[in-house]
Amino acid sequence: MSYGFTTRFARYALSFSVCLLAVCGASQAARAADAEAVTIDTTFIVKTPPVRLDRPARQARASVILLTGGNGLLSLDSTGTIIDSTGNFLIRSADLFLRDGLNVMMADATPAHPAGLTQANRLSAAHAAELQGFINAAITRWGKPVWVVGTSNGSISAVTAAGFQPVLSGLTGVVLTSSVTQLAPANQPTFNLYASRITVPTLVVWHENDHCTISPPAGSAALFALIPAARKESRSFTHGHSVATDPCGAFSEHGYAGIEEPVVERIADFIRGDHDDWAHR
DSSP, X not given: OOOOHHHHHHHHTSOOOOOOHHHHOOOHHHXXXXXXXXXXXXXXXXXXXXOOOSSOOXXXXXXXXXXXXXXXXXXXXXXXXOOSOTTSHHHHTHHHHHHTTEEEEEEOOTTXXXXXXXXXXXXXXXXXXXXXXXXXXXXXXXXXXXXEEEETTHHHHHHHHHHOSSOOTXXXXXXXXXXXXXXXXXXXXXXHHHHHTOOSOEEEEEETTOOOTTSOHHHHHHHHHHOOOSSEEEEEEOOOOOOOSSTTSTTSXXXXXXXXXXXXXXXXXXXXXXXXXXOOO
16 A cells, blocks of 8 residues: 655654654553553663654554664654654654554664664674563563564564574564665675574565665565574565655665555564465465
8 A cells, every 4th residue: 555655754754653642642551562662772761752643553463663764763752752863764653553453663773783783683692682671671561472573684583582692582483674684794694594583483574675685585585484483484575656766765766765654564474373364475
């Protein structure tokens, strides 16, 4: 489904998180049942700034930790409101995940990485410990199965979450979208090693017209083949309406501009196990 860019961009520019009590009239019991969006940084303090939702959230069946691309910076303010990366595919689609019955935790690289995450950072033991902290926080808050969902460079972190040893506890599965698969020579072997160790359920998603040189469609297909998980799926997409001059930009095919809703729907289907109606590749 396509969207008018002007209208949708205005919505994307808003901060994303759970409705406040005054907005939703939700009791603590209702909030425990309804899908909720929060932000978190590397202090592992969860915050719930205000958000606008087009439709009410559905009852939560699982939780997703969303990892942005680029340098991973959301630059949260004191209330937990997102300042940077509001246009990122995953961040701007937070309300869609809520609508599909998934709790949402949007993770910031600060303060541990004030200049942002590099590829080497994303593959490090220190970052694996940060990812474990995010997972622990999601389990503590919601008590639901936890999935790590990464896009672009964020998929490097998601591969680390699933392939690092010792294995991170509490991780149910991972989703890799527009994955950066062409890494610097110093980082490629570690990335490949982690990918070859992934045994949790895994969904690999890409756009057939992704022209970003470090995330080619063929690279995602090769990544999918490398992953040994017993339950894995791949899904490629077409169409949309890129408005970006940068082929690696958030509003290019790399960022699923114009097809956010069907992409998130397929991700949610896989996470919930409602995926029998689309092809295993």
